[in-house]
Amino acid sequence: MEIHNRGSIRGNLWSRLIGHQSDLQGNSNKMDRVKAANDTIGRNVSQMKVNMENIEQAEMDNAEELDDLRERLEEMKEKAIEAQCRSMKYNLIFSGIVESPWDANGHGEDSEKVVKTFIRDKLEMEDADDIQMANVHRIGKRDRSTGATPRPIIVKFVFFKDLTKVKMSTRKLAGTSFGVNEQFPKEIEEKRKDL
Template identity: 35%
Template sequence: MMREQFAELQGEMKGLREEVSDLRLENDDLKRSNCDMKKQIDELERKTDDLEGRSKRNNLIFYGLPRQEKETNVECEAMLKDLITDKLELADDIVFDRAHRLNSKPNSPVIARCVFFKDKVKILKAKRKLQGSQIFIGEDFS
């Protein structure tokens, strides 16, 4: 009777050892898979940051511009053109892809996308002419 119980316990132990061994292998596979996924996520995050930075490359943010009543994007762009020619003393040949307020709050910043990167650089170089005013120009970083 004891020998039968001992043999039965040995069989159960062998089965448990095999199960533990299988679980260890499965755990190792999951760890490797998790590590691979983390690397992929890191790479995708890097690529996303790069793409976001490139998409914002030509953007400028204008702070301190007064909001007109029921202002449209066209009026927003016209206001920027006036600022560029009158206060920054730049030629009227700067082209914006789009310009709009960032939100609906009073005097929220205006974001504008220059068609040409060189135009963005011209505006940034000329922004020092705004010293003493309430208008500031910054870049749109991700």
């Protein structure tokens, strides 16, 4: 019976050993899968680091490019203001001149005729009709309700000498509600107000 028990114990131990070996093999397989997953995670993390470095570099490049674009935009604004100044060099703005109502046909006043009359009568320039004007019109929205505040008239002179003569005569407007001023771009006007 002892032999039989020994064989049975051996068989039992053998099957337990086989079971443990199978468990060890299963654990080894699990460890291999964990190691493979860990390696994959490591590669992914490394790739993410590279991607982050690339993104950071792209952000720095974009920031530099944005700074360059801002600089170029400022240069373009300055050049546009210079061009506006040059195009406005021949312009004067007349303010305070009463605005005539529209006629029955919806036609307004002849702004050039109004300005020339103003120059002749208020600035006392007899040769007002000889002054050549390229463009004359009122600026701003017309106040249809009261018409109390007349819109300014902008005049583009053909010859700078005519503009200069008119400017020199504006001293005669001292103490009146009339004004004659040079036209400047909005940015320049704002800077002049600050001074």
